[in-house]
Amino acid sequence: MNPANFRLIIGVLVLASSVSIMSTDIYAPSLPHLPALFDTNAGMVKLTISLNVLMFGIGQMFHGPLSDRFGRKPVLLAAIALFTVSSFACALAQSIEQLILARMLQGFMGAAEAVVGMAIFRDLFDEKQQVRALAIFGMSIALGPAVAPIIGGYVHIWLGWRANFYLIGAAGILATVLIWKLLPESAAPDAGALKLSRVIGNYAALLSDKKFITYAAMVGIGMGIIYAFITGAPFILISQLGIATEKFGYYQAFIVGAYFIGSLVSMRLAGRMPTGRLLGIGLALVLAGGGAFLILALLDAITPASFAGSFAVMTLGLGPVFAVAPARAMLSTTRSAGSAAAMLGACEMLIGGLAAGAVSLLHGDTVWPVGIPIMCLMLAVAALAWRATRLARPAATAA
Numbered sequence: 001m002n003p004a005n006f007r008l009i010i011g012v013l014v015l016a017s018s019v020s021i022m023s024t025d026i027y028a029p030s031l032p033h034l035p036a037l038f039d040t041n042a043g044m045v046k047l048t049i050s051l052n053v054l055m056f057g058i059g060q061m062f063h064g065p066l067s068d069r070f071g072r073k074p075v076l077l078a079a080i081a082l083f084t085v086s087s088f089a090c091a092l093a094q095s096i097e098q099l100i101l102a103r104m105l106q107g108f109m110g111a112a113e114a115v116v117g118m119a120i121f122r123d124l125f126d127e128k129q130q131v132r133a134l135a136i137f138g139m140s141i142a143l144g145p146a147v148a149p150i151i152g153g154y155v156h157i158w159l160g161w162r163a164n165f166y167l168i169g170a171a172g173i174l175a176t177v178l179i180w181k182l183l184p185e186s187a188a189p190d191a192g193a194l195k196l197s198r199v200i201g202n203y204a205a206l207l208s209d210k211k212f213i214t215y216a217a218m219v220g221i222g223m224g225i226i227y228a229f230i231t232g233a234p235f236i237l238i239s240q241l242g243i244a245t246e247k248f249g250y251y252q253a254f255i256v257g258a259y260f261i262g263s264l265v266s267m268r269l270a271g272r273m274p275t276g277r278l279l280g281i282g283l284a285l286v287l288a289g290g291g292a293f294l295i296l297a298l299l300d301a302i303t304p305a306s307f308a309g310s311f312a313v314m315t316l317g318l319g320p321v322f323a324v325a326p327a328r329a330m331l332s333t334t335r336s337a338g339s340a341a342a343m344l345g346a347c348e349m350l351i352g353g354l355a356a357g358a359v360s361l362l363h364g365d366t367v368w369p370v371g372i373p374i375m376c377l378m379l380a381v382a383a384l385a386w387r388a389t390r391l392a393r394p395a396a397t398a399a
Contacts, residue, residue, distance in 0.1 A: 054350065077183075
């Protein structure tokens with residue numbers, strides 16, 4: 001593939017992913033204000049995140065087989081168009097229940113960009129190219145979560161929370177047009193892809209594939225960390241620690257900046273360092289940041305700086321994890337790219353949604369609604385790191 005086409009594919013997919021990701025981050029600064037605006041409680045407001053993430057995970061199970069059957073481009077185009085409609089529905093919501101339903105639809109449709117993008121990568125690239133592409137992809141889409149809450153905080157102050165969803169809807173229209181005009185098709189439609197026995201067989205085989213599930217779970221743990229922050233951080237930083245609403249975005253930008261650096265380093269090292277070693281470094285950083293956060297919580301020493309700093313170490317490690325683990329998961333199986341990408345994305349977002357849901361259910365006036373899920377996620381990271389080492393031994397022995 002020539003460099004121009006490579007950049008075109010990455011650019012279009014980055015735009016589609018960024019619009020989907022920003023749909024949550026841009027209104028995160030508004031979250032502490034929504035209970036009063038909708039005459040509800042914080043737990044209900046947090047459901048606009050956790051249920052969105054869960055629908056994002058479930059949606060990928062559908063979009064993957066659909067992209068195998070009808071092609072990558074038609075599925076992505078239809079989904080991003082309906083995502084745009086749901087964004088305007090969010091802006092027009094008159095009750096918290098309406099907002100939750102619109103956010104669920106938004107999550108379901110926004111899932112297509114993740115699963116279809118991953119399938120396109122496997123259609124076109126080998127492992128080293130995928131690691132490089134995923135590092136560039138991760139580094140680029142990190143700009144959305146870094147900038148979105150800063151924009152969203154000021155938009156909330158100047159124009160109100162609804163304006164953020166109108167902004168996302170406008171971006172969705174742009175993404176729809178560019179996908180239609182510029183994105184090439186990377187796979188031939190498979191008429192048998194939607195046969196129920198085949199779909200169930202593919203998913204059952206993937207669930208029993210130890211390598212695939214190990215690396216898919218690593219990606220899921222990473223999303224769990226991110227969504228634990230997104231769901232709980234506005235309430236901790238704004239409501240408990242007293243930072244201004246419009247300043248919240250700068251703390252998130254600092255954390256996303258660490259992820260950007262991790263992705264940049266991964267891109268530079270792809271092809272120069274064994275991918276297993278790069279992955280190990282990322283997992284070690286995640287454990288170090290999570291451990292620091294838990295120690296600070298136990299010592300009751302959480303400040304805005306220490307809260308952001310410990311999460312920044314975790315997201316620094318997520319740069320290599322998100323560059324290597326998805327590529328290893330996709331290349332560990334011979335199953336259809338759409339089904340494999342769907343299962344990978346479902347693991348990713350379902351774990352992320354469970355973490356966000358746990359933060360919602362544990363809501364309180366301490367850091368522990370975030371701390372307890374982080375503790376569970378760190379235990380899972382340690383177990384998966386050990387499992388990946390065991391899985392690598394046969395290959396090393398054979399070599």
